[in-house]
Amino acid sequence: MRVVWRLWLRSSLRPLLVGVSLMLLTLHIITNKAPDGAESRNTREHQTDSQQQQQQPQDFHVRFDVAPPFRDFPELSTRDLTLGPPADWLEVEGSGRKFFVYAAYLDNRNKEAVIRIIAITKKKIKVDGCEVYMANNRTERVTAHTKPIKENWSLAYSASFIICQLPESSATPLRVAIVVNSNPAIYSSLPVQNLSNRQILGNMSVCVKPFHYDFDRAVWLVEFIEFYRLLGADAFIFYNHTMGKNLEAVLGYYRKEGLATILPWSLPVITQKEIRTEGIFAALNDCNLRSVGRYHLSAMVDVDEFLIPRKHSDLLQLVNSYGPPYNAYIFQNVFFYLYWDNDTAVHDSLYADQNGLGYSLFGPEEYMPYLLTAYKTRRLSKPHKHGQRSKYLVRPEKVIEVGNHQAWEHVGTARVNNIPSDVGLSHHYRICEFGGFDCLKQPNEIDRTTHRWLVPLVTRTAEACRRAFTDQGRCPEAPPLGSPW
Incomplete structure (x- = not known):
């Protein structure tokens, strides 16, 4: 087409x-309209899934156990890893670079059914409407409005929702096009994904902002994925603007394992000058919508951020401990600066004698990968307040708009749980946020909470690196941190 x-x-x-x-x-x-048999089959499958959910206990940690590592995932190989039709950014023709669209979703979680389009829009520019192509072979032109997603820094472009209002009597929409100057932009029309017609795939997805600047820290990505798997995650949704060859190898491995979805992200505007960091909020909200009806929870984090339970074995147990579900669970941020010394406790745990686990996993200690959660255990003594640099979990079906540090709009009442710092923290591993080394002068302390998972983490990391890099049998060394200035 x-x-x-x-x-x-x-x-x-x-x-x-x-x-x-x-x-x-x-x-x-016409060809995308399901035949009567297929429609009834989809209905039966949806009803069966709903019945199974009713028959099973409410505790989803019991219902979906944390998956065993690697080869014990036969069912994952059958997943639709795109989690919907293939997507990438399209300029809306005729708009003069005012509108770009990525994906469209039929969203009936609130009182009115709408088509919610993930978009990048020029500030303060309105759409004329939407042209909707229905399953009954009819076309309807409906009203629409643009809703910029918060935290856009007043730059020229914003991640936005274009919201198309559907009449109550509408048939199921198949495709949608933005109306520009009274004409439908059919070249940039999008397939409409139905949030209601889905099956639960697992406990928790992990949403990450787009990879950019040829990011290539392969071993840290392996650590990130394996640690979150230990914490209860069973799906990772990534967006690729640019990445290095080592990262491609890691993601290729996890895609084959049925764990990683990698979506193209050909950002059409200039990051940081025209739009906030790689269009981050378009990606996070797209990830949340892809997770609705498929995962009970979604984590909104970056690859250097880890939501760490302090009293529970994983995040699922932590969430379940609070009884009736909240829409969002907010974790206070605390910095573990990379310029502080490495923790020698890793040596004591893995290389204390000739029979140490490290020798069987990596060989000599110089081949032990530089894992953030293992070696960096000194942190600031005082975490940030909730809402300031926080990271969080959401129940995707209960959240309309997500942001960097909190969910901005909810379905119904906003039920938010600010997790106490003695129950969980967001560990953030980075250089000083304002450059230089002054950050190291702040009050700090040793925190080895992550070492509770040290042995399973290094075991999984060694195996994943061996499989992703078969020629050398281990992950390549991470690039240097670069200048602090």
Whole structure:
């Protein structure tokens, strides 16, 4: 279809191609309409899934145990790892670079059904409406509005929702196009994903801002994935603007294992100058919408941030300990600065004698990978307040808009649980946030909470690195930190 649209826009045969394009669009809608048998089959599957949920206990930590490592995942290989139709950024033709769209979702979680489009929009620019292509082979033009997502720093562009209002009597929408200057932008039309027609895939997804600047710290990504698996995660949703070859190898391995979804992210505007950090809030909100109806929880974190329980074995037990579910669970941030000395307790645990576990996993100690949660145990004594640099878990179906440090809009009443610092913290491993070394002068203390998972973490990390990098049998050394200035 896209080839035809490009020809339409550029070819001298435009009058002929207009007719061909409309014919193909009509055929596409007809062929995407499920036959009666398929529709009833989907209905039965959805009903069966709902019945199973009713029959099973409310404690989802019991219902979905933390998955065993690696080879014991046969069921994961059958997952649709795109979690929906393939996506990437499209400029809305005719908008003069005012609108870019990524994915569209049929969202009926509130009182009114809407199509919620993940978009990048020029500030203070309104849409004319939406053209919606229905399952009954009809087309409806509906009203729409643009809702910028918070935390956009007043830059020229913002991550936004374009919200298309659907009439109560509407048929199921299949595709949607933005209306520009009274014309539907059909070249950038999107398939509509139905949030209601899904099955639970597991306990917890992990949402991460887009990879950029050719990020290539492979061993830290392995550590991140394996630690969160120990904490109860069973799916990771990543967005790729640019990454290095070592990171590609790691993600290729985890994709084969059925754990990682990697979506393209060809950002159409300039990061930090025209839009906040890689369009981060478009990615996080897209990830939340892809998780609705598939995962009970989603973690909103970066790859150097770990939500660490201090009294429970994993995050699922922590959440369950609070009884009736909240929409969001907010963890206070605390910095573990990378310029502080490494903890020698790792040596004592893994290389204390010739029979130490480290020798069997990595060989000589110089081959032991530099794991943040193992070696960096000195932190600031005082965590930030809730809402300041916090990271958090959400129940995706209960949250409309997520931000960097908290959820901004909820379905119904906002039920938020600020996790006490003695129950859980967000460990943030980084250099001084304002450059230099002055951050190291603040009151600090040793915190080895993460060492509760040290042995299973290094065991899993060694195995994952061996499988991802078969030539050398281990993960390559991480690049240097670079200048603190």
